[in-house]
Amino acid sequence: MNATRPRGLTExxxxxxxxxxxxxxxxxTLRGQFSELADAAAHDQMTYRGFLAELLMAECDDRNRRRxxxxxxxxxxxxxxxxxTLDFEANSAIDPAAIHTLASCDWIRKGxxxxxxxxxxxxxxxxxxxxxxxxxxxxxxxxxxxxxxLVNELVEAADEKLLTKTIARYGRGxxxxxxxxxxxxxxxxxxxxxxxxxxxxxxxxSMAIASNESFxxxxxxxxxxRLCAAIVDRLTFSGNIIETGxxxxxxxxxxxxxxxxxxx
Numbered sequence: 001m002n003a004t005r006p007r008g009l010t011e012x013x014x015x016x017x018x019x020x021x022x023x024x025x026x027x028x029t030l031r032g033q034f035s036e037l038a039d040a041a042a043h044d045q046m047t048y049r050g051f052l053a054e055l056l057m058a059e060c061d062d063r064n065r066r067r068x069x070x071x072x073x074x075x076x077x078x079x080x081x082x083x084x085t086l087d088f089e090a091n092s093a094i095d096p097a098a099i100h101t102l103a104s105c106d107w108i109r110k111g112x113x114x115x116x117x118x119x120x121x122x123x124x125x126x127x128x129x130x131x132x133x134x135x136x137x138x139x140x141x142x143x144x145x146x147x148x149x150l151v152n153e154l155v156e157a158a159d160e161k162l163l164t165k166t167i168a169r170y171g172r173g174x175x176x177x178x179x180x181x182x183x184x185x186x187x188x189x190x191x192x193x194x195x196x197x198x199x200x201x202x203x204x205x206s207m208a209i210a211s212n213e214s215f216x217x218x219x220x221x222x223x224x225x226r227l228c229a230a231i232v233d234r235l236t237f238s239g240n241i242i243e244t245g246x247x248x249x250x251x252x253x254x255x256x257x258x259x260x261x262x263x264x
Contacts, residue, residue, distance in 0.1 A: 034055065037055060037058065068137045075136055082130050083103060086130065091247070093122070093243060093245030093247070105138045112206055113209070114209070114241075116210040118212065122246070128208050129144065141173040141175070142176075145170075147180050147182075150194065151194055158193065171201055171204075175208060181210065181221065182217075184221070186223070188223065188224055188227070191221075195231055
């Protein structure tokens with residue numbers, strides 16, 4: 001039997017009851033903002049329904065923000081990168097329209113791959129982190145890893161008879177971002193293990209690969225020609241390919257700053 005609650009509480013008693021209820025219902029945003037929102041509602045002469053909507057939307061917005069922060073943290077990005085901080089004018093090889101289309105995450109919903117190809121300093125890592133961050137903010141599960149770290153982890157897992165579990169873990173999630181592919185040669189075993197991860201995700205979950213080598217030069221990384229061809233096939237079939245060019249705008253920016261310092 002429910003106890004009858006007294007009506008017409010004093011404001012201090014009402015504030016105490018609201019605080020206790022928010023704690024009990026795990027509504028931290030509403031608890032922290034209630035007083036401010038109540039004062040604003042009274043000033044604006046809002047209806048009861050309007051006031052209730054403001055409270056609930058504030059709680060939902062803050063929960064969504066915290067979820068996004070947790071997904072971004074779980075992705076394991078090495079640093080923060082955003083599309084708004086990418087200088088498209090400094091690298092004319094990158095098409096802003098194509099990048100903003102990718103930021104809509106439709107390719108992730110379809111489980112398609114993305115390849116970012118270009119020389120060092122042309123924005124590949126910035127793009128893969130920024131697009132991965134956009135995906136995390138859009139409620140997708142994202143994981144970022146360096147290619148060498150992934151291969152080393154797979155080799156260790158194979159030695160410890162944990163390979164199946166490790167490949168399954170990298171097979172899950174909506175987007176796997178593999179950065180710096182092509183910076184070192186992989187032996188046949190490492191290449192085959194990486195191939196297993198790509199196969200696990202093929203046509204199910206998306207991958208974003210950043211490489212400093214063109215596809216024709218991937219034989220430097222994957223020394224077995226047939227295996228190399230199979231890997232390229234999996235990453236390019238129905239996928240998106242963004243070429244960031246060969247002119248390092250990072251180097252150009254460093255030189256520009258040095259020139260300004262000397263002029264100063």
